[in-house]
Amino acid sequence: MDNVIRRRTPGARLARAVLYAVLIVMGLVYLLPLLIMLLTSIKPLDEIGAGTLLALPENPTLAPWITAWGEACTGMRCEGVGGYFWNSFAIVIPAVAISTVVGALNGYALTKWRFRGSELVFALMLFGCFIPFQVVLLPMAQTLGWLGLSSSRAGLVLVHVVFGIAFTTLFFRNFYVAVPSELVSAAKLDGAGFFRIFWRILLPVSAPIIVVSVIWQFTQIWNDFLFGVAFSAHDTQPVTVALNNLVNTSTGVKEYNVNMAAAMIAALPTLVVYVLAGKYFVRGLTAGSVKG
Amino acid sequence: MSTSLSRGRTARASAQRSPLGLLTDWIPRLVLAPSIAVSLFFVYGFMIWTFVLSLTNSRMLPSYDFVGFAQYAQLMVNDRWWVAATNLMVFGGLFVAICLALGAGLAILLDQRIRQEGSLRTIYLYPMALSFIVTGVVWKWLLNPSLGLQAMVRGWGFENFTFDWLVNPDMAVYTLVIAAVWQASGFVMALFLAGLRGIDDSIIKAAQLDGASLPRIYARVVMPCLRPVVFSAVMILSHIAIKSFDLVVALTGGGPGYSTDLPATFMYTHAFTRAQIGLGSASAMLMLGGVLAILIPYLYSELRSRRHG
Numbered sequence: 312m313d314n315v316i317r318r319r320t321p322g323a324r325l326a327r328a329v330l331y332a333v334l335i336v337m338g339l340v341y342l343l344p345l346l347i348m349l350l351t352s353i354k355p356l357d358e359i360g361a362g363t364l365l366a367l368p369e370n371p372t373l374a375p376w377i378t379a380w381g382e383a384c385t386g387m388r389c390e391g392v393g394g395y396f397w398n399s400f401a402i403v404i405p406a407v408a409i410s411t412v413v414g415a416l417n418g419y420a421l422t423k424w425r426f427r428g429s430e431l432v433f434a435l436m437l438f439g440c441f442i443p444f445q446v447v448l449l450p451m452a453q454t455l456g457w458l459g460l461s462s463s464r465a466g467l468v469l470v471h472v473v474f475g476i477a478f479t480t481l482f483f484r485n486f487y488v489a490v491p492s493e494l495v496s497a498a499k500l501d502g503a504g505f506f507r508i509f510w511r512i513l514l515p516v517s518a519p520i521i522v523v524s525v526i527w528q529f530t531q532i533w534n535d536f537l538f539g540v541a542f543s544a545h546d547t548q549p550v551t552v553a554l555n556n557l558v559n560t561s562t563g564v565k566e567y568n569v570n571m572a573a574a575m576i577a578a579l580p581t582l583v584v585y586v587l588a589g590k591y592f593v594r595g596l597t598a599g600s601v602k603g
Numbered sequence: 604m605s606t607s608l609s610r611g612r613t614a615r616a617s618a619q620r621s622p623l624g625l626l627t628d629w630i631p632r633l634v635l636a637p638s639i640a641v642s643l644f645f646v647y648g649f650m651i652w653t654f655v656l657s658l659t660n661s662r663m664l665p666s667y668d669f670v671g672f673a674q675y676a677q678l679m680v681n682d683r684w685w686v687a688a689t690n691l692m693v694f695g696g697l698f699v700a701i702c703l704a705l706g707a708g709l710a711i712l713l714d715q716r717i718r719q720e721g722s723l724r725t726i727y728l729y730p731m732a733l734s735f736i737v738t739g740v741v742w743k744w745l746l747n748p749s750l751g752l753q754a755m756v757r758g759w760g761f762e763n764f765t766f767d768w769l770v771n772p773d774m775a776v777y778t779l780v781i782a783a784v785w786q787a788s789g790f791v792m793a794l795f796l797a798g799l800r801g802i803d804d805s806i807i808k809a810a811q812l813d814g815a816s817l818p819r820i821y822a823r824v825v826m827p828c829l830r831p832v833v834f835s836a837v838m839i840l841s842h843i844a845i846k847s848f849d850l851v852v853a854l855t856g857g858g859p860g861y862s863t864d865l866p867a868t869f870m871y872t873h874a875f876t877r878a879q880i881g882l883g884s885a886s887a888m889l890m891l892g893g894v895l896a897i898l899i900p901y902l903y904s905e906l907r908s909r910r911h912g
Contacts, residue, residue, distance in 0.1 A: 330712060330715060330717075331717070333712060334709075334712055334713065334717065334723055337709060337727070338723055338726045338727065340785075341726050341727055341729070341730065341785070341789065342726055344730075344741045344742065344745060344785065345729070345741075347741075347744070347745065348741050348744070351744065359750065360750070363754060363755040363758045364745070364750075364751060364752065364754075364755045365755065413637075413638060416634050417634070417635055417638050420631035420632075420634045420635050421635070424630075424631035426631065426632065432635060432639060434902075435639070435642060435643075436638060436639070436642045437902075438642075438646065439642055439645075439646045441842065441894060441898050442646060442650070442891065442894065443845055443846050443867070443887070443890045443891060443893075443894050444846070445848075445866075445867055445870040445871065445886075445887040445890055446649065446650055446653050446887045446888065446890065446891045447645065447646070447649040447650070447653070448870075448871070448874065448875075448887070449652075449653060449656060449665070449874055449880060449883070449884060449887075450648070450649040450652040450653060450656075451645070451649065453665065454645075473641050473645045474645070476638055476641065476642070477642070477646075480638065504627060504630070505627065505630040505631060505634070506630075530732055533734070534733070534734035534735070534736075535734075536734065536735065536736050536848070536849035536852070536853075537848050537849065537867075537871075540852075541871070541875065551734050551736045551737075551849070554736055554737070554740065555736050555740075555852060555853055558740050558743070558853070559856070567744060567750065570740060570744065571740075571741075571744065574737045574740045574741060577734060577736070577737055578733050578734065578737045581732045581733065581734070582729065582732055582733070584732070585728075585729055585732035586725075586729075589725055589728070592728075592731075592732065593728065593793050596731065596790055596793065
């Protein structure tokens with residue numbers, strides 16, 4: 312394919328220029344919303360009314376960020392989204408850790424200790440990746456009540472673990488299938504047990520899939536809104552719910568700059584993860600959908 | 604062959620070491636047991652539970668007065684449900700089609716030995732890392748008629764430029780398409796690019812020797828090879844469309860009126876804020892039916908290709 316292009320006739324050179332132009336313009340289209348969000352978040356409110364979206368701020372200010380973090384009203388309370396930002400972490404960290412560990416052990420048991428029906432077990436669990444969560448909301452609300460976990464962070468952790476396991480098991484299962492079984496068989500013959508083999512043989516090669524699983528779960532749970540809005544109370548809301556409340560609180564003047572700053576705050580953790588580990592993020596997204 | 608041999612040997616070895624050996628044999632099952640139990644209860648049990656609720660006349664609290672399929676009959680004559688279902692068709696259809704076209708196009712363009720391909724890819728894909736709530740909030744701002752894009756273009760001198768879809772009940776559903784395409788098309792690009800990289804160069808070389816032009820090669824040789832990618836992308840995107848809830852809440856709030864309701868928001872509104880648990884459950888079951896209709900062919904082909912691959 313490249314031979315054709317490398318032959319630099321004027322026509323080919325023009326085609327090449329058009330190609331780059333299209334790609335760059337599309338890049339700008341994807342970038343603009345983020346850029347405008349950032350610009351708006353550092354403009355004073357009077358500049359927003361007077362100028363347009365792309366106008367650069369004349370007096371850039373961090374005040375909207377400070378308001379968004381600590382003072383803006385999210386419904387009844389006016390304490391900003393800062394507390395909810397930490398709420399999200401308090402929910403995400405245990406949920407990611409537990410679901411990843413469980414997924415790793417499941418994937419290991421399903422591939423290296425196959426038994427009659429293990430494929431069926433996998434298919435059974437895999438289904439959990441695909442259900443629309445609306446179908447579990449009402450029973451979940453009642454079950455959380457019975458467990459005494461209504462509107463608590465622990466309840467949200469439980470929900471995210473329960474519905475995250477299907478994904479983490481899928482990741483680890485598909486990864487361990489490709490790990491050669493010879494070493495495991497030899498270790499079994501030597502009398503090594505289930506956990507010893509996992510610890511000594513599988514875990515040392517698992518770094519990439521652990522990263523994929525952690526990043527996937529982190530973005531999924533951080534970005535969750537449905538469970539957050541259904542199963543939390545004022546003081547246990549994740550940041551996505553707080554952001555939505557902040558934007559829809561209708562008292563006083565609409566402070567668009569504060570809205571954008573709050574949206575940036577809610578978006579930053581997953582954006583940082585994406586920039587730092589984009590490769591693994593893509594692998595999580597495409598896991599199971601493209602072979603290899 | 605070798606695995607069955609060693610499996611036989613371990614079985615024998617553990618038989619000699621019983622009862623410890625017996626325990627070793629059961630450990631994998633014990634490790635899986637909690638997950639299986641969780642899955643049976645929280646996924647399958649809850650599905651049945653919701654189905655049972657959909658057969659009752661539950662209002663504010665679950666009750667178990669069975670009314671048969673009356674709630675489904677209610678849905679069938681509920682104007683708001685039909686708005687939601689029609690919106691899903693419009694939104695889902697456009698969302699999937701545009702994402703596919705845009706994703707495939709970008710992937711093909713990026714596959715031409717582009718300098719800085721990595722940076723461009725990162726830019727196209729980053730919206731996928733955002734929450735739909737953030738996406739909704741941002742696009743609500745961009746599409747705000749008095750301060751957003753419309754105002755900007757008018758400021759450039761096009762006084763009559765109108766782009767007020769967000770507040771126009773006939774057009775608001777298309778704003779959902781715009782925001783969702785912005786968020787997910789980069790992901791489709793990544794899928795296609797991975798597929799393109801997996802194609803054997805020699806097929807393309809052979810077509811070139813035959814004198815085929817580049818567009819022709821893509822249309823006749825490359826795209827047919829990517830049929831599995833198209834298939835997966837359609838499955839994943841339609842799945843995202845059916846589940847879309849956050850985006851509607853953040854971007855349009857279902858409005859103006861209920862003109863941009865989707866089944867997901869319909870269910871939530873009725874079950875959680877309008878004290879119509881029975882009706883909400885029935886709508887959830889219909890959503891599940893929709894997902895199954897897409898999912899079963901997908902899983903079938905996935906399992907088949909895995910067995911053959």
